[in-house]
Amino acid sequence: MSRKRKDLSKDGDTANRSEDKQIGSVTLTDVARLAGVGTTTVSRAINQPDQVAPKTLEKVNQAITLTGYVPNLIAGALASRKSHLVAAFIPSIANTVYAETIRYFSRTLRNSGYQVLLGETDYQEEQEESLVRTILSRRPDGIFFIGINHTQACRRQLLVANIPVVETWDMTTTPLDLIVGFSHEAVGKTTADFLLQKGIREFASIWALDSRAQLRRKNFLETLNNHGIDTSLVFDVETPTNFGQGREGLKHLLAAGFKGGAVVCSSDTIAHGVLAEALSQGFRIPEDLAVVGFGDQSFSAFTNPPLTTVRFDRKRIGQCAAEVLLARINGEKVPEPVIDVGFEIIERMTT
């Protein structure tokens, strides 16, 4: 009796129809009354139209358009215990390498009636933990991560919550639940092997301070070491990486005694900077200097001189992640809880 809105509508039912179209003012009950059916039927007409008689369906749909009814998913979520919300945690929205994964992840989920709540972790596990805590209050039906590193508390929370989780962009033998990605250790080693096989013996490299890049770095340098190659020419940069870091990086490496050979970068963005600086210093590419990036970013599609880079399927990661997550959410059997999408080393030179 106390809520104003209801007081109004109980005063008399006349005023309700014409002007009072403010969002939320029209409820399922209003539609049901207007259509002359029960609320259950309206709910069905919206969610399982095939279970409603055609004539009834039409009456309901008329009432819906007439009233401008917009369903309240909050109430629906509370009643059904399904929020139709999935939380996605990414290191940074400023870093375009993640964009395509997120886009395809969102798109696939949207097609199944889910929406994505994005959380930015700034590459910090503590921030991730705090975000997870906050987001659990929204009762997401599933959770998506870029990366596999989480705080102990975060892991515990997730386990306790018993929500489907998919980790991506990496590989591990101990996933929280589902995982879709590839091995960064393998990338590091394979990159080194690839260049060694080309006969290159002089190396320098530029690495961002994020955990996956560091994993590649470690395995890259180790592989070189195993071949007795000097690995002292290394330059560290902040994340997210930018064009300028590449130019600056090469300058530093040259000043430190690097004469040519190969420069391996932890991102294509850096590699483009290196490329630009190398050009303006008169290097012949790739004869004097081979430049290696990572990510096969769209903006590298037009690269002359050639850029060697590591390609993996960002779209597929997003889409696969969504698909397995949906399966788990729907209680279906997940055929492959661990999906390694792999990677390849390619040379870009599209002119």
Next chain:
Amino acid sequence: MSRKRKDLSKDGDTANRSEDKQIGSVTLTDVARLAGVGTTTVSRAINQPDQVAPKTLEKVNQAITLTGYVPNLIAGALASRKSHLVAAFIPSIANTVYAETIRYFSRTLRNSGYQVLLGETDYQEEQEESLVRTILSRRPDGIFFIGINHTQACRRQLLVANIPVVETWDMTTTPLDLIVGFSHEAVGKTTADFLLQKGIREFASIWALDSRAQLRRKNFLETLNNHGIDTSLVFDVETPTNFGQGREGLKHLLAAGFKGGAVVCSSDTIAHGVLAEALSQGFRIPEDLAVVGFGDQSFSAFTNPPLTTVRFDRKRIGQCAAEVLLARINGEKVPEPVIDVGFEIIERMTT
């Protein structure tokens, strides 16, 4: 009597304490019972702790940690008619120019207990309209847009919904509600004036096919026309823009007869590509060729040769947008519903 969960808890209250910690299994009522207080008090202890006696507060907090209670914001939202959710629509998450705005927008809102639901419009008004329709079911407390162009149906929906709206990155005399941005017409004109004043008389330009870029283009070319300058050397590119488009663009323009002067680009990304191509073709910059970008992106912070670009405060747009939106949501008076953050033309040359 029918719901399984309740059946269990009514069988006997013993089992509830130890293992049954799955998310959502512990409710406010459980906490209240354990603490020996009413549900109202627990709710207060969480939301307005200062209105609860210290001793009571302690009891409640103990009960919360003991049970591992995680509040259910869905239920809270339904009861309080506040979702604490804000919808944000951006053209593309792959385009880093928007990232900083979104980041600061989200951050500011998060500090006030709001979360952001991101929607990607792909630069298409129809998609935006459909997203808006979907998202209104979640009853967001506010809506954020990049841009001011919406379909008629979308505008109507928004007006009817009567939700606070903030549009950004642009300026108009007829905003939906709040607006924080700057005039792209002014950018176009000012850029032309700036270059003319430097004595440049030969121009070429590269433009992305997005509405704001087109607005700048129109005013840029008009201004040149007014000075009797040839404006035929124009190259169009898809959005989101990339490095390669700049290189390709300059090649085309040179092939079309461009000899030097100034190349104006609708983004810094394109401008970097132009810069790279110009360098490799032996242009002296800026003597032979001035390159003008837009956005003052972080990755242009290290640019030698210099890049002229248009700077505006992306962070401030995000933060201001959040602040005015919050004010409106809280029913406070909004001092300035229209905020023009302005812009400036700068030369980047940080080495």
Next chain:
DNA sequence: TTGAAAGCGATACCAA
């Protein structure tokens, strides 16, 4: 195929 009624888990009002 349809509908009545009992929740879902919080908040808000009012009274104590």
Next chain:
DNA sequence: TTGGTATCGCTTTCAA
């Protein structure tokens, strides 16, 4: 300062 109770708007169960 505290608590009882009536909602919030929908889905689910069960019976008709």
